Amino acid sequence: MFGIADFGAFCVAIIVLLALPGPGTFALLGATSKGGFRGGAAATFGVIVGDQILLWLAVAGVAALLAAHPAVFDGVRWAGAAYLGWMGWRLLFPRAGASSSPVQIAPRHYARQALLITLLNPKAIVFYMAFFPLFIDPATHRGIPTFAAMAVTVAVITAVWCLTLCAFAEAIAAKVRAHQRLGMALQRFAGVCLIGFGLRLIRS
Numbered sequence: 001m002f003g004i005a006d007f008g009a010f011c012v013a014i015i016v017l018l019a020l021p022g023p024g025t026f027a028l029l030g031a032t033s034k035g036g037f038r039g040g041a042a043a044t045f046g047v048i049v050g051d052q053i054l055l056w057l058a059v060a061g062v063a064a065l066l067a068a069h070p071a072v073f074d075g076v077r078w079a080g081a082a083y084l085g086w087m088g089w090r091l092l093f094p095r096a097g098a099s100s101s102p103v104q105i106a107p108r109h110y111a112r113q114a115l116l117i118t119l120l121n122p123k124a125i126v127f128y129m130a131f132f133p134l135f136i137d138p139a140t141h142r143g144i145p146t147f148a149a150m151a152v153t154v155a156v157i158t159a160v161w162c163l164t165l166c167a168f169a170e171a172i173a174a175k176v177r178a179h180q181r182l183g184m185a186l187q188r189f190a191g192v193c194l195i196g197f198g199l200r201l202i203r204s
Contacts, residue, residue, distance in 0.1 A: 040166025050118025
């Protein structure tokens with residue numbers, strides 16, 4: 001199908017990868033808890049746009065450029081780690097009287113925040129460079145149309161997965177808010193996870 005060797009396996013692989021919690025997951029949950037389903041949907045849009053930018057940069061061979069210029073790669077990686085660490089710190093130690101959201105943003109900015117989190121993970125470009133060839137059929141590959149079909153598939157599955165996650169998060173948000181101690185524990189857990197993602201980003 002469109003030069004994709006095993007379209008079914010490709011879709012399953014994307015779902016498995018989305019199921020692994022990462023910085024984007026916590027950005028979606030944070031946006032949903034603060035702005036409801038609309039906030040989560042906006043963050044979902046930001047994640048998808050960020051993924052598509054990284055995906056097409058990978059197709060264009062940016063991974064090779066980053067490999068040839070380690071300083072560029074390291075600079076973006078450290079910027080991403082610092083941003084995640086800052087968000088995690090804000091969750092762990094919120095300012096007195098401040099909202100529990102890691103960043104004080106208006107609803108229209110949820111997409112921007114999720115986009116920034118996604119773009120500040122340069123290793124995603126290298127991942128796409130390694131992931132796509134696994135599902136490309138050399139005999140039927142059509143070049144750009146094949147990559148476009150893969151990109152659209154990634155976007156559609158990401159949208160369905162993330163919006164479902166946001167709907168679930170909104171459903172339990174009221175219960176979490178009713179139990180302040182539980183809500184604070186979850187907030188701090190998210191903060192620790194974000195800091196951990198940042199540390200892993202600079203150590204690997």
